Amino acid sequence: GAGVSQSPSNKVTEKGKDVELRCDPISGHTALYWYRQRLGQGLEFLIYFQGNSAPDKSGLPSDRFSAERTGESVSTLTIQRTQQEDSAVYLCASSAELASGDTQYFGPGTRLTVL
Amino acid sequence: TQLLEQSPQFLSIQEGENLTVYCNSSSVFSSLQWYRQEPGEGPVLLVTVVTGGEVKKLKRLTFQFGDARKDSSLHITAAQPGDTGLYLCAGAITLGRLYFGRGTQLTVWP
Numbered sequence: 663g664a665g666v667s668q669s670p671s672n673k674v675t676e677k678g679k680d681v682e683l684r685c686d687p688i689s690g691h692t693a694l695y696w697y698r699q700r701l702g703q704g705l706e707f708l709i710y711f712q713g714n715s716a717p718d719k720s721g722l723p724s725d726r727f728s729a730e731r732t733g734e735s736v737s738t739l740t741i742q743r744t745q746q747e748d749s750a751v752y753l754c755a756s757s758a759e760l761a762s763g764d765t766q767y768f769g770p771g772t773r774l775t776v777l
Numbered sequence: 778t779q780l781l782e783q784s785p786q787f788l789s790i791q792e793g794e795n796l797t798v799y800c801n802s803s804s805v806f807s808s809l810q811w812y813r814q815e816p817g818e819g820p821v822l823l824v825t826v827v828t829g830g831e832v833k834k835l836k837r838l839t840f841q842f843g844d845a846r847k848d849s850s851l852h853i854t855a856a857q858p859g860d861t862g863l864y865l866c867a868g869a870i871t872l873g874r875l876y877f878g879r880g881t882q883l884t885v886w887p
Contacts, residue, residue, distance in 0.1 A: 693873070704865055704877035705820070718873055753819050766875065768819025
């Protein structure tokens with residue numbers, strides 16, 4: 663399909679372990695976003711990438727969280743030394759350009775459970 | 778503290794009823810978007826409003842952006858079971874990030 667894909671769809675890990683979540687944006691989309699959605703909550707912004715510009719990391723909750731993006735393609739979100747409060751659905755979105763009001767297309771998310 | 782306060786959090790109604798969902802903020806947004814999310818899926822954009830006072834209609838759904846661009850509403854006329862889902866409002870202030878409300882879980886019973 664041509665939509666945003668994320669992997670894995672589900673991840674169960676033990677407290678203290680590191681996890682990597684992957685996002686494949688829509689081809690040609692220059693902007694990529696990561697959000698976190700806790701149970702019963704709205705989406706919480708984490709980070710976004712736009713082309714070769716420095717990413718906006720202002721939403722990352724702690725230094726245990728980091729993300730990378732290779733050019734205008736795949737992105738990985740890494741959570742080190744996971745904690746139980748990191749349990750959530752992590753959603754990735756991409757848009758054609760970084761513009762206010764531009765449509766963000768979301769992937770299905772990765773459900774992370776930290777035991 | 779949520780930048781966008783969305784209400785009600787839960788709404789359970791009978792088929793054929795009308796309903797309104799509200800999003801309010803003390804901040805001014807350059808644009809505001811409404812999404813619908815199904816279980817196990819990411820949010821899907823329904824509409825974007827960018828002009829204060831703007832009204833957009835999508836079949837039985839009517840979206841309004843407040844004159845001061847601080848609030849918005851979603852009105853559904855004659856709700857149907859297929860309208861069941863999580864409705865999210867999201868506002869943009871600066872480029873890139875969206876500020877989401879907590880969502881309204883709508884259930885429409887046949």
